[in-house]
Amino acid sequence: MVVTSAPPDLQHLDQSWQKRLETLLAAGRSAGADLVEVFLERTDHLGVLAEQDGITSVSPAFGMGAGLRVFRGLRDGFVSTNDLSEGGLLEALDQALGMLGLMRSSAGLSGFEGLAPLRDHASTKTDWLERCPDLAQATARLLEGTAVLERHGQHLQVRRGSYARDWQEVLVAASDGTFARDVRLHQSLGLNVLAADGEHRSSIGRRYGSHGRPEQLQQWDADASAREVCESAGAMLYADYVEAGQMPAVLANRFGGVIFHEACGHLLETTQVERGTTPFAEKVGEPIAHEAVTAIDEGLSDGAFGSLAMDDEGMEPQRTVLIENGVLKRFLSDRAGELRTGHARTGSGRRQSHAFAAASRMRNTYIAAGPHTPADLITSVDRGLYCKSMGGGSVGPTGQFNFAVEEGYLIENGQLTKPVKGATLIGEAREVMPRISMCANDLDLAAGFCGSVSGSVFVTVGQPHIKVDSITVGGR
Amino acid sequence: MTVSTGTQPTTLNAEQLRGQLEQLAQRHGIHQWDLGASCSTDTSVQVDRGEAKQMKGAQRSAITVRVWNSDGLVGITSTSDLSPAGLEKALSGAKAASAFGNRDDTPAFSPLATAPLPELDQPLRPSAPILSLLDTLKDAERQLLERHPAIGTVPYNGLAQRRSERIYLNSAGACRQQRLTTASIYLYARAEEAGRKPRSAGAVRLAYGTADLDLAGCIAEAAERTISHLNYAPIDTGHYTCVFSPEAFLDLIGAFSSLFNARAVLDGVSLSSRESLGQQLAVPFLSITDNGLHPGNIGSSAFDGEGTPTRALPLLEGGVLANFLHSEATARTFGVAPTGHAGLGAKVSVSPDWFEVGAAPGSGGGQQGLDQHTQGDGQGLVVIDSLSALHAGVKASQGAFSLPFDGWLVRGGERRSIEAATVAGDIRQVLQAIVGFEGDAKVTPDGLCPHVWVDGLSITGEA
Numbered sequence: 001m002v003v004t005s006a007p008p009d010l011q012h013l014d015q016s017w018q019k020r021l022e023t024l025l026a027a028g029r030s031a032g033a034d035l036v037e038v039f040l041e042r043t044d045h046l047g048v049l050a051e052q053d054g055i056t057s058v059s060p061a062f063g064m065g066a067g068l069r070v071f072r073g074l075r076d077g078f079v080s081t082n083d084l085s086e087g088g089l090l091e092a093l094d095q096a097l098g099m100l101g102l103m104r105s106s107a108g109l110s111g112f113e114g115l116a117p118l119r120d121h122a123s124t125k126t127d128w129l130e131r132c133p134d135l136a137q138a139t140a141r142l143l144e145g146t147a148v149l150e151r152h153g154q155h156l157q158v159r160r161g162s163y164a165r166d167w168q169e170v171l172v173a174a175s176d177g178t179f180a181r182d183v184r185l186h187q188s189l190g191l192n193v194l195a196a197d198g199e200h201r202s203s204i205g206r207r208y209g210s211h212g213r214p215e216q217l218q219q220w221d222a223d224a225s226a227r228e229v230c231e232s233a234g235a236m237l238y239a240d241y242v243e244a245g246q247m248p249a250v251l252a253n254r255f256g257g258v259i260f261h262e263a264c265g266h267l268l269e270t271t272q273v274e275r276g277t278t279p280f281a282e283k284v285g286e287p288i289a290h291e292a293v294t295a296i297d298e299g300l301s302d303g304a305f306g307s308l309a310m311d312d313e314g315m316e317p318q319r320t321v322l323i324e325n326g327v328l329k330r331f332l333s334d335r336a337g338e339l340r341t342g343h344a345r346t347g348s349g350r351r352q353s354h355a356f357a358a359a360s361r362m363r364n365t366y367i368a369a370g371p372h373t374p375a376d377l378i379t380s381v382d383r384g385l386y387c388k389s390m391g392g393g394s395v396g397p398t399g400q401f402n403f404a405v406e407e408g409y410l411i412e413n414g415q416l417t418k419p420v421k422g423a424t425l426i427g428e429a430r431e432v433m434p435r436i437s438m439c440a441n442d443l444d445l446a447a448g449f450c451g452s453v454s455g456s457v458f459v460t461v462g463q464p465h466i467k468v469d470s471i472t473v474g475g476r
Numbered sequence: 477m478t479v480s481t482g483t484q485p486t487t488l489n490a491e492q493l494r495g496q497l498e499q500l501a502q503r504h505g506i507h508q509w510d511l512g513a514s515c516s517t518d519t520s521v522q523v524d525r526g527e528a529k530q531m532k533g534a535q536r537s538a539i540t541v542r543v544w545n546s547d548g549l550v551g552i553t554s555t556s557d558l559s560p561a562g563l564e565k566a567l568s569g570a571k572a573a574s575a576f577g578n579r580d581d582t583p584a585f586s587p588l589a590t591a592p593l594p595e596l597d598q599p600l601r602p603s604a605p606i607l608s609l610l611d612t613l614k615d616a617e618r619q620l621l622e623r624h625p626a627i628g629t630v631p632y633n634g635l636a637q638r639r640s641e642r643i644y645l646n647s648a649g650a651c652r653q654q655r656l657t658t659a660s661i662y663l664y665a666r667a668e669e670a671g672r673k674p675r676s677a678g679a680v681r682l683a684y685g686t687a688d689l690d691l692a693g694c695i696a697e698a699a700e701r702t703i704s705h706l707n708y709a710p711i712d713t714g715h716y717t718c719v720f721s722p723e724a725f726l727d728l729i730g731a732f733s734s735l736f737n738a739r740a741v742l743d744g745v746s747l748s749s750r751e752s753l754g755q756q757l758a759v760p761f762l763s764i765t766d767n768g769l770h771p772g773n774i775g776s777s778a779f780d781g782e783g784t785p786t787r788a789l790p791l792l793e794g795g796v797l798a799n800f801l802h803s804e805a806t807a808r809t810f811g812v813a814p815t816g817h818a819g820l821g822a823k824v825s826v827s828p829d830w831f832e833v834g835a836a837p838g839s840g841g842g843q844q845g846l847d848q849h850t851q852g853d854g855q856g857l858v859v860i861d862s863l864s865a866l867h868a869g870v871k872a873s874q875g876a877f878s879l880p881f882d883g884w885l886v887r888g889g890e891r892r893s894i895e896a897a898t899v900a901g902d903i904r905q906v907l908q909a910i911v912g913f914e915g916d917a918k919v920t921p922d923g924l925c926p927h928v929w930v931d932g933l934s935i936t937g938e939a
């Protein structure tokens with residue numbers, strides 16, 4: 001029998017929830033579940049769009065919800081709901097238990113010894129939301145951004161600035177005693193332009209993101225960002241289409257790291273081991289990349305978009321060395337991944353929201369710096385492609401990856417020559433990783449969003465300049 | 477509202493919601509408002525080699541409120557909290573946001589928000605117990621695995637059902653409501669032969685309930701497509717005549733739907749302009765209609781985010797651009813009626829529903845062009861079965877695309893899977909380089925389309 005407790009505060013996810021959560025967890029355990037986990041969240045989102053010299057959209061949103069997951073053996077059932085009332089949570093628990101053939105009962109012994117003392121990662125973050133810019137400040141800064149685009153750009157048909165602020169308060173409780181709270185604050189700024197001159201067109205965008213920095217928007221260097229975007233748009237406006245073929249490529253730092261993220265990072269998540277879709281499942285301790293490559297995933301870098309004080313299963317993140325000098329060292333793992341594959345958790349259990357069960361996901365993922373200068377890499381190529389800026393990419397179910405080159409240049413006789421557009425880099429991780437033969441000394445990170453089994457999550461990709469000895473370039 | 481065991485509704489009571497909003501609006505001095513609300517219940521299962529992999533359930537609710545302030549500017553707020561406190565917070569948030577409304581492009585109520593709605597034949601099916609979904613999917617997986625020894629796993633699979641409801645209300649008396657049940661299954665198999673690369677392909681089916689799903693068809697299609705890619709070879713880089721499957725061509729048209737989108741035209745990010753109406757964009761035998769009401773469109777909406785009824789809208793007639801997709805605001809700017817393609821926002825988005833692609837009446841569908849083509853030339857035909865990574869490989873505002881695909885090279889009467897390749901081109905050139913249509917139009921989740929032959933596309937093979 002579930003005992004009704006004093007109602008917790010719906011406007012705060014804190015210690016006041018302990019009793020209700022313990023009751024819920026005990027009910028799940030006494031029904032026969034091996035483990036019950038509850039994820040509660042409250043969110044507050046603001047999106048602002050500036051186009052040309054006006055604000056065209058202001059989109060606030062707020063919400064709350066819960067995700068309940070019940071494990072028995074290797075199986076689990078997951079239910080999400082917007083209803084955080086006692087009745088709503090019990091209904092969700094019943095549904096999750098029913099998925100595993102279990103029913104709540106007053107007879108069962110729970111074996112649940114209560115929640116551990118709350119690990120409160122949010123105590124120093126309670127003023128984050130208030131310290132963020134208000135609507136007037138946010139709109140003013142965005143309009144400043146689109147104005148400086150106009151100042152620095154030529155042939156700009158469209159100028160856009162966007163700002164998104166995502167505040168999230170989470171409380172995680174599990175029947176193994178886990179009880180943890182956090183507040184997250186992600187802000188991102190984007191500048192996009194479309195340049196057009198007759199039949200020539202180029203579209204360029206940049207995103208700047210942070211975590212846990214309420215003053216990011218105030219501190220943003222709009223002028224520098226606008227210059228960067230306009231320079232790229234100008235360079236690409238009259239670019240020819242790249243000629244398709246197999247060639248060496250030098251990928252610039254920062255968002256160039258999307259190649260590792262897509263080509264290899266996803267294959268080092270235990271979700272892929274569970275599905276049997278990674279070629280690296282049995283390769284721990286073996287070389288899978290060129291010895292020049294050391295790759296890391298961590299959630300610790302101060303202010304980085306993919307950083308977190310705890311993952312969405314209540315575990316503190318780690319610095320996980322994935323590949324060291326070409327040798328595979330670790331997989332990224334969450335609770336279910338550890339259960340089903342044996343790879344120990346790494347604080348990588350992440351989800352977009354309460355509506356998704358956590359899964360092993362990347363955080364800040366990058367290739368470590370090497371000994372070379374970026375110029376060393378370019379001068380080593382007779383004829384190839386320099387990828388200064390990347391668009392998005394994806395990896396298929398058999399490991400083929402692809403990603404678009406937003407800004408590219410031909411390398412001829414060790415020199416950058418003319419800009420080229422329309423390039424897509426395609427390949428397969430197993431084949432490309434051994435071909436990353438040189439890493440420069442200019443590691444830098446860039447913010448991004450990663451969509452996968454547990455929704456879209458904030459990530460950082462990164463790398464120094466790297467050289468891939470040979471890769472397929474799709475073009476015209 | 478009908479309340480479940482807690483504070484969130486499992487069904488929506490439009491009149492009760494209207495009463496609450498009217499009271500709250502009066503309290504906040506708001507005289508004009510509208511809202512879109514939805515709630516849904518989902519259950520889904522995934523399996524892995526005969527075992528349950530994950531079972532999921534979800535109850536979701538959401539509301540978006542727009543208000544017009546005393547200066548006529550619009551503000552908006554969305555929330556998943558449909559409690560009275562949540563509604564009040566949303567309304568006051570929208571009022572605060574309205575201070576930053578766009579004076580140059582202010583939405584109004586759709587003049588069609590109270591027009592009669594089309595009658596849709598959408599049977600409401602009962603939800604099946606989740607353990608019965610699990611048994612069904614396990615059986616489907618087993619049957620697929622038995623189709624060929626090389627098929628070792630079905631790593632991406634799912635069987636899902638949804639019961640949903642949506643409402644549009646406004647302060648001028650509009651009241652739209654639609655209830656719907658849908659079900660879906662997808663099976664993506666992975667096959668591998670000794671010493672060869674793994675290959676993957678799959679199939680999807682939609683229906684109004686799980687009992688209506690064409691499971692056998694889904695299993696057969698997933699198996700046939702997966703097996704067909706086992707015998708693969710690289711393709712030489714070059715220019716080929718390509719045959720797009722219905723699914724692939726619809727994906728391509730969808731990725732470039734800004735061609736037909738009035739919002740994109742006004743924003744300057746479409747390849748079309750206001751002057752494009754009446755211009756020849758494609759071969760004269762191509763017609764494209766956006767028709768969300770087609771019976772093959774499972775789960776079609778009777779009205780859009782502004783309450784405008786859904787209707788069929790010719791986009792290309794004989795290759796000529798005939799109409800744009802509109803919201804209320806874009807329609808007002810163009811001096812036409814809204815077309816039923818709007819979202820709900822401070823800046824209202826416009827998006828297509830479901831495409832019907834085919835031959836213009838009386839045109840013959842390019843049969844003459846097909847007859848002139850022979851498969852006997854040295855290079856062969858490239859059949860593009862499915863396109864990938866459209867989010868990364870399409871530059872809609874430039875017209876360019878470069879996309880990985882799964883497909884086959886047909887040469888000398890033999891069809892062989894292509895190991896890995898991308899297809900690149902420009903949508904304007906594609907529309908002008910269509911040779912003809914082959915076979916009957918096929919109903920897919922995204923529309924109705926035959927196989928489409930296109931000349932001279934650039935194919936890059938992976939060495």
